[in-house]
Amino acid sequence: MPPSSKPYHHGNLRAALVEAGAELARSSGPDGVVLREVARRTGVSHNAAYRHFADRDELLSEIATVAADQLEQAMQRRLDEVTESDPARRARARLRATGRAYVEFALAEPGLFTVAFCPTDVEAAGPDEAAPYVLLGQVLDELVSAGALSPEGRMGADVVCWSAVHGLSVLLLDGPLRGLTAEERGGVVEKLLATIERGLTGAVG
Amino acid sequence: MPPSSKPYHHGNLRAALVEAGAELARSSGPDGVVLREVARRTGVSHNAAYRHFADRDELLSEIATVAADQLEQAMQRRLDEVTESDPARRARARLRATGRAYVEFALAEPGLFTVAFCPTDVEAAGPDEAAPYVLLGQVLDELVSAGALSPEGRMGADVVCWSAVHGLSVLLLDGPLRGLTAEERGGVVEKLLATIERGLTGAVG
DNA sequence: GAGCGCATGTGGACAGTGTCCACATGAATG
DNA sequence: CATTCATGTGGACACTGTCCACATGCGCTC
Incomplete structure (x- = not known):
């Protein structure tokens, strides 16, 4: 059938x-x-x-998983567009692409983005399960492999990167930063990415 | 009467x-x-x-203002606790205190914190009106006065700092980072603050 | 000081929601 | 062919935000 x-x-x-x-x-x-x-x-x-x-919440959390998957796919697409070949520069570019894609998705799909992160009480799973988180971790590992990030610097870097782009997304979406023009948004995103990169690796390439 | x-x-x-x-x-x-x-x-x-x-939303947005005021007061209290006298070190310490207080408030008063930033549609006011934002701006200005932050670096620094601590707060609150122990949380917060500080000023004091 | 007007508060109604219940239906199993 | 049990239905309940007509009484005007 x-x-x-x-x-x-x-x-x-x-x-x-x-x-x-x-x-x-x-x-x-x-x-x-x-x-x-x-x-x-x-x-x-x-x-x-x-x-x-069992619940509306259970349906919502299922939808949240779908939304998170879409976010991950959007990030993966942007990652694949990076063509730089020098390992260190490539890893840096991929980190920036990850962050850019995150904010980009939030602005393009505000509903899905919000649902992906709405508190669901279900699944006590840690952050390791969230697909976008895994992707970010891989990119940071590349940065270490390329020698652009020290192993000590790697510790907790996931959370730092994620917090920055997530916070910016939320503030741009329905926080006090909505109303910025697309141009202003772009500048702010790049400034944030550059700051994080310099803060983690000690330089910006 | x-x-x-x-x-x-x-x-x-x-x-x-x-x-x-x-x-x-x-x-x-x-x-x-x-x-x-x-x-x-x-x-x-x-x-x-x-x-x-006129609306439930109008009441909510009034409450949001109250919540934002409480957040600002909590931040101000932590700011006043900084005793460092060397100007540059003092400015850096005050920046860290600001961020720490922000996350601390979010965790201590999750309900109020969430309400303070829930989309209200009312008041098309820009970010300049939000009390916590003003406070952060002042601290960053101190950093410039103390010579620890270049005027070019100052541009957009508000948004970078705010995004980072806000994102971390949200992820810790009902995002995938809830469930971290108090100890883990503390470490993550300090790592984030150090990264931002190094990213903005080029060093960490 | 009497009387009135208009802001302020009341009670009822309506549509819409999530959730529970008893019941209907029909595919799969014996 | 009969039964069973997962799956879908219809009705009900409590609760919500919001609109309506009505009550109340403070503060102004004569």
């Missing part, structure tokens, strides 16, 4: 709900993910979701 | 509502600020608030 049509009562309701919810999240953020509206869009009665999710 | 008792229908209902709302915000964050509960706690009927606020 092809996964299209309706092999069972509805077929893959769970996936359909997550998809509809993600669409809602994209356009309206966490508060836009209304259980009854998700059901409506999936062409199913309210309550149907309760056979697949 | 003393502002106690009830000089008019209720007296200063507006202020009472804001206070009750702030209490709710402190214990339960933005979603905890429920119009009807605020009214209940103030001993007034629901709807009464509508004579003083």
Whole structure:
């Protein structure tokens, strides 16, 4: 039986709900993910979701995973665009690309970005599980391999980088920094990336 | 007529509502600020608030101002504790104290901190109005006066510092970094502050 | 000092939400 | 073919923000 049509009562309701919810999240953020509206869009009665999710929160946290994956993919795309060949310069460029992509995604997909980080209480998993975090860790490891970052400097560098770009994203999104022009935003992002890079490696290349 | 008792229908209902709302915000964050509960706690009927606020959002944004003021006061207190006398070292210490106080407040008062930065749509005011932002700007100016930060480096430094501590606060609060022990948190905060300081000034004192 | 107006507070209503319940349906199993 | 159990339905409840018509009484005007 092809996964299209309706092999069972509805077929893959769970996936359909997550998809509809993600669409809602994209356009309206966490508060836009209304259980009854998700059901409506999936062409199913309210309550149907309760056979697949204990809670609205459980659906939200599933959507959050989807959003985090999209963020990671966006970062990966930007990473792949780096063409620099000198190892140290390459690692530095890839670090900057990571940060740039992060803020870029937040501004391009504010709803998804917000959902990706909305407190969910579910999954007591540490930061190691978050896909974007893993990616950042790899890039920092490259920096160490290239000799641009000392092993001592590597410790906790993840959190420093992440905090900086995440904070900037939030402040630009709905914090006091919204309203900046695209040009101003660009300058601020570069300044932040340069500062972090210099702070971690002691120089900027 | 003393502002106690009830000089008019209720007296200063507006202020009472804001206070009750702030209490709710402190214990339960933005979603905890429920119009009807605020009214209940103030001993007034629901709807009464509508004579003083157009909207729940308008009340929330008033509470946000209160929360921002408390944040600023907490930062100011920590600033005043710096005793270093050498100008450059003093300015650096004060910058670190500012950042430390910011994260400290976020962790100590998560509800108020979140409310202080929840998107309110009201007041299109730029970042210049936010009290904590002004404080940070002053400290950075001290750094320039003390010769520890170049005027070019000063440009945009506000945003860099703010982004870093804000991002860290958010990630520690309900992001993937919650669950860190107090000790781990302390280490991360210091690492972040040192990195920013080195990135801005080129050295760490 | 009497009377009135308008800001202030009240009670009721409505739509919308998340969640619980009892019930319906039908695919898979014996 | 009958039964079972996961899956989906419809109705209900408590709760929310917001709008409405109405009540109340302070402060102004005559």
